Amino acid sequence: MKIVALFPEAEAGQDNQLLNRDKAIGLKPFLQDKGHELVILNDGEADLEKHLADMDVVISAPFYPAYMTKERLEQAPNLKLAITAGVGSDHVDLQAASENNVGVVEVTGSNTVSVAEHAVMDLLILLRNYEEGHRQAKEGEWKLSQVGNHAHELQNKTIGIFGFGRIGQLVADRLVPFNVKLQHYDPINQQDTEHSQFVDFDTLVQTSDAITIHSPLTPETEDLFNDDVLSKMKEGSFLVNTARGKIVNKDDLVKHLESEHIQGYAGDVWYPQPAPADHPWRSMPRNGMTVHYSGMTLEAQERIQAGVKDILTRFFNNEPFQDKDVIVSGGQISSASYNAK
Numbered sequence: 001m002k003i004v005a006l007f008p009e010a011e012a013g014q015d016n017q018l019l020n021r022d023k024a025i026g027l028k029p030f031l032q033d034k035g036h037e038l039v040i041l042n043d044g045e046a047d048l049e050k051h052l053a054d055m056d057v058v059i060s061a062p063f064y065p066a067y068m069t070k071e072r073l074e075q076a077p078n079l080k081l082a083i084t085a086g087v088g089s090d091h092v093d094l095q096a097a098s099e100n101n102v103g104v105v106e107v108t109g110s111n112t113v114s115v116a117e118h119a120v121m122d123l124l125i126l127l128r129n130y131e132e133g134h135r136q137a138k139e140g141e142w143k144l145s146q147v148g149n150h151a152h153e154l155q156n157k158t159i160g161i162f163g164f165g166r167i168g169q170l171v172a173d174r175l176v177p178f179n180v181k182l183q184h185y186d187p188i189n190q191q192d193t194e195h196s197q198f199v200d201f202d203t204l205v206q207t208s209d210a211i212t213i214h215s216p217l218t219p220e221t222e223d224l225f226n227d228d229v230l231s232k233m234k235e236g237s238f239l240v241n242t243a244r245g246k247i248v249n250k251d252d253l254v255k256h257l258e259s260e261h262i263q264g265y266a267g268d269v270w271y272p273q274p275a276p277a278d279h280p281w282r283s284m285p286r287n288g289m290t291v292h293y294s295g296m297t298l299e300a301q302e303r304i305q306a307g308v309k310d311i312l313t314r315f316f317n318n319e320p321f322q323d324k325d326v327i328v329s330g331g332q333i334s335s336a337s338y339n340a341k
């Protein structure tokens, strides 16, 4: 079979990385031993398109996605499986994959702790005004009013979790010792837990001091945090997004940060990816953005490597995938998270 994979470029000296074109999460010897062809792409555009006609499997990570659009899926008659080397399969047009009988699977759970830790870090960075304090330290300044004017404790704040699945719940667990008030919104997980109260979406938006987004990108969540919703957030509140860039409207967010209605935004997810050098989220005020790496810790990369090999082994042996990993199968979107409304 012809397996086509896109990974970030390898760089000299970065030898711990598994998710790059050099190590290719161990797929080179793994597939060679089994007699399959592995093509490692140089880019997710022209190079990907060269192989659409005869590829059987496509593999890419959400950090550096091969965008499998409807048009591309239709031009790939042999394609049977799209594997996400990580969590979050929205870079594949899931509806078109269903219609073209392409299965979509991911390594669910592989990096959830990594992302939850990053989201807690982002909340602290924003509330404590870390970025300004760090900037002054590096640039030889000591303007205490300028940093203290926007520095808050996390304690006693109301934190809203949008999407209360694996990552959302891990974030809640990690926030408990900070003595915050936790509330969540999720169309599936509507029950209160010991530490977090279920609220409707409007209440979450209007009463949270900070919101952290942990839903998948679906037709329901795309562009959800637009001018209308951002306007309803509390004056001076904060927004963290380690889920997907397209859940937040790019230009509306910048407007609300510039007016200081939203006091800060942090996260690691963008659209498109890699983000262009002039993407406005790189330079907007009070941002704690990073490149997309929250789920790419070395520990997570080990789990992603093992998970992709498990998926491929099952595929070659005609065995069922683990239920948790399946997003599209048998011509339909089967993941509850992606069907949630």
Ligand SMILES: NC(=O)c1ccc[n+]([C@@H]2O[C@H](COP(=O)([O-])OP(=O)(O)OC[C@H]3O[C@@H](n4cnc5c(N)ncnc54)[C@H](O)[C@@H]3O)[C@@H](O)[C@H]2O)c1
Pocket: 086, 087, 088, 089, 109, 111, 112, 115, 162, 163, 164, 165, 166, 167, 168, 185, 186, 187, 188, 189, 214, 215, 216, 217, 218, 220, 221, 242, 243, 244, 268, 269, 292, 293, 294, 295, 296, 336, 337, 338, 340, 341
């Ligand atoms: N930044 C990163 O590196 C990174 C890594 C992993 C995952 N992610 C993103 O985080 C998302 C969540 O991951 P997870 O492992 O917690 O998935 P999960 O499936 O365990 O949880 C997602 C939750 O979102 C809920 N949801 C679905 N539609 C919703 C809606 N309209 N409104 C509110 N909630 C909704 C689901 O019901 C579910 O409970 C992934 O889909 C992915 O996009 C990002």
